[in-house]
Amino acid sequence: MSLTVIYTIATLSVIGTSAAVILYFVAQKFKVYEDPRIDETEKALPGANCGGCGFAGCRAFAEACVKADSLSDLNCPVGGNETMGSVAGILGFEAHKKDPRVAFIRCNGTCNHRPKTSNFDGASTCAIAASVYSGETDCQWGCVSYGDCYYSCKFDAIDIRAGIGVPLILDDKCVACGACVEACPKNLIELRKQFPKIRKVVVACRNEDKGGVARKACSVACIGCGKCEKECKFDAITIANNLAFIDSDKCKLCRKCVPVCPTNAIIEEGFPPRKIVTEEKQECSTT
């Protein structure tokens, strides 16, 4: 072996060893202690990074869980009680059970209920359409149907239903992360309590206009008549600004408000049929 090779190997080994020693001491000096439970908690979370918990991602949520004194204010809507149970197990906290939620679009203004009165040909996003003018129909409160909620959903839980006029939330896929709630410029989407078999009784309207104006714009608009409020025995229904609202935390799914509504603004879903209902096929003429 020539001398050059030996020198090279020797020099490199010396440099390597001394660098390793320096790095070892530097690492010791600047060591940041990280709670191993953060990693463990993060592993238990769904890893969707959807932001539904209110934190930047699952890691940030895990850090918050480890720092917190109790889990009562923290909830991962995607994982639900099961995930929060295992997080509580890891951290040694008491698990707080929370009602699972599901998103609902409070507008039933499909095109056979709510005729178009004008055309918008600008950039097709709800945010821009809503900022430019009141919408293609006479209802200024309802869905503008360019699908900002659809694009915001990371779980494929929204069917845009092109041509029908209002998107549909697929209850089995919805994790109630709330992304669509923020995306909707008309504030139509609400996170409601999820009942068994995803049954619901909801006022599918946000129209705060006076009854006559609302009804003229849309045949299934809530006119704020107050019949449902009188019918409800559980104080779940309140009328404000010409609009009824059913509080899902108080509702007992008795369905008594549904038949009294003169405009069919209250809809029930997930129940066995009361009587034979002929399904109306909804189709829109594209103008």
Add this chain to the structure above:
Amino acid sequence: MLKTFKVGGVHPPENKLSADKKIEVLPIPKTVFIPVVQHIGAPSTAVVNKGDVVKTGQIIAKSSGFVSTNIHSSVSGKVKKIDLSPDSSGYPKLGIFIDVEGDHWMEEINRSEELVKEFDLDGPQIVQKIQESGIVGMGGATFPSHVKLVPPKGMKAEILLINGVECEPYLTSDHRLMMEKADEILVGTQLLMKAMNVEKAAIGIENNKPGAIQLLTGKAKHYKGISVVALKDKYPQGGEKQLIKAVTGREVPSGGLPIAVGAVVSNVGTVFAVYEAIQKNKPLFERVVTVTGKEVKNPSNFKVRIGTATSELIEAAGGLPENTGKIISGGPMMGRAIISPDVPVTKGTSGILIIPETEAKRKPYRECIRCSRCVSVCPMGLEPFLLMTLGQKQIFDRAENERIMNCIECGSCSYTCPSYRPILDYIRFGKAKVGAIIRTRKK
């Protein structure tokens, strides 16, 4: 070589169809709807009640702050109701409905057409009178005029610019006003000069109105300190900052007000309103509106009472053509399509433009091909294609650094885009969001 601004600009076909039509007085409508928000700033508060009898020129809504104005009844009659009704955007706005009975004006208004040249008010009195008369910027921005006339502390106006540019295609209301009320405009200019205590005033007029330039140049000789500047026709020369650059060569700093370079700009319509308010004691309750369009039988300029329904103007111009695609309030570049012809004329309505179906629809847009036409036409020196993408991707901090708030929304970028991209739509969206972010930061 005619003066103009240096950066960007486009020159759309002018189509000034009603340029030779004299201003006609539109008959008083049967009923008017006068919104209480016709200006930028705080809404005025209604001071009449249902059933009250009002006279033409009577205050019906009082200003509710410094950046706000009074609103006067444009007709005489009975207040029918105070209710919500859709404005041009379709969102309901509060306003006063008045059923017209006769035409009884307030006694103090001088209704003669005679020119009154002399005035003996001092500056603050003129500003106060302007404030009382409910005068706003009538070029379309509707910013209360009295606010502009009081410069912030430490700043002083040196020159008053009168905007007679009317660079928007189709519109001719300012042009006709200059042709028919030249002396009144010059007296109004002197009033504003006095109000602001400036020695110099310049009236900027684009070269496509040679008649107005000639007339005003001839008459301006008899008025001290007023000159007329002919400008090369280029859109958006009527923009405040562009006009200052074109006439004085000064550049308003980014984010600054025109007063920062010693200039204040007023539209000729506003100047005429100032003349009427001070010399004739007549508050702002009527304005000149151009009704035009390629298919319109009789494109005209009307003197209209505020609150008249748009449909009445269209009817007077020969009715709504059958193949109408869009009705636009304002000009084709910066105007907005209205949702129905029932919306009223307000203080900021400079024109009603009717566009046939064949031209009304936007073409489907395609990808950006990086041709940079929008960059070269932007009069503010921005990069519209980039601002659009930032708006689309909602990257608002970067958009703010790219000076999105400097955009004057002239629409030159969308006009020139070969891919028909809705550039301005997204920039407006970005501006709204960035504006909100800036406001919350200040709090």
